[in-house]
Amino acid sequence: MEPLNGWVRGERFSHGGNVPDNPGWSDEQKETVDRMWVEIRQLSIAVAGHPHWKSVPVGVLVQARMQLKLQARPAEVAEAA
Template sequence: MPGWKSDKQLHTDYVSHKEDSPGYTQEQAARVDQYRARLLELSLSVAAHPHWRTLGTDAVAARMALKHAHKPTEARA
């Protein structure tokens, strides 16, 4: 893939750029496709799980709480 170089940024001399890249190898592209397919599969299994129907109108609050379940208890408050 070809690289690029942007215009000078306002109020600074910084010019962002990206060097040329050979891109993914066929093996890397296949692995990325596998990861994306697995991510979609897992996302659908969580979103469509029968548990969410048991919560009624509290499903949104429960999903939001699940997003933060990995944080320590004091950080969730």
């Protein structure tokens, strides 16, 4: 997020190459990240507090939430043969 001075290989780390200066994020990028985190928190609260979860038996609640999490992830693209 913040500007960072680069360094020359071997100056700090011997395993990598040269690292250029990083100008940091713009104000627009910082605002976008902040906005997205607010949205993520709101959506998390909406999902976790949804009335549906009261209908799920306690013994399978964690398994049901994990299943929802897995279904929400994008499917892996099969490699071309």
